[in-house]
Amino acid sequence: MRPKKVILCVDENEQELSILKFLLTTHGYKVVSAITGQEAIGVFSGLQVDLVLASYGIPQMNGGQLVDRLKRIAPHVPMILLGDAQAASQIHVADAMVARKNCSPIELLERIKVMSARKRGPRKGAVRLAPVTELAAAS
Secondary structure, three states, rough: OOOOEEEEEEOOHHHHHHHHHHHHHOOEEEEEEOOOOOHHHHHHHHOOOEEEHHHHHHHOOOHHHHHHHHHHOOOOOEEEEEEEHHHHHHOOOOOOOEEEEOHHHHHHHHHHHHOOOOOOOOOOOOOOOOOOOHHHHHH
16 A cells, blocks of 8 residues: 655635645545644654645745745645635746635645656666766766
């Protein structure tokens, strides 16, 4: 059995957070939640997280600022920003932007499935190609 993917959900609204948590756990994900940006940074630093799902309107810092900080810690972790038109200006920091009003739970699950399945780095058993400078020195 494959280990469950760990998703960090950050949302200021506890009701929406519990709905997200229920949706994701019933589809086989392990969910860790946070309400503030500082709490999310603490959780992210202490755990092996496979994906971050952050709301734009969290307290202390907005979701774009949080994603920017988390990307500095672990740039390989995919991050999805949940928001509205105001959050669209922060899309450059996140790997994906999902509009809350226009996205069904099925679409969100599909996006999470695709983003969390992304391979990072070289595949196992892949032959690493030498950089061009090494090739020039060898000849």
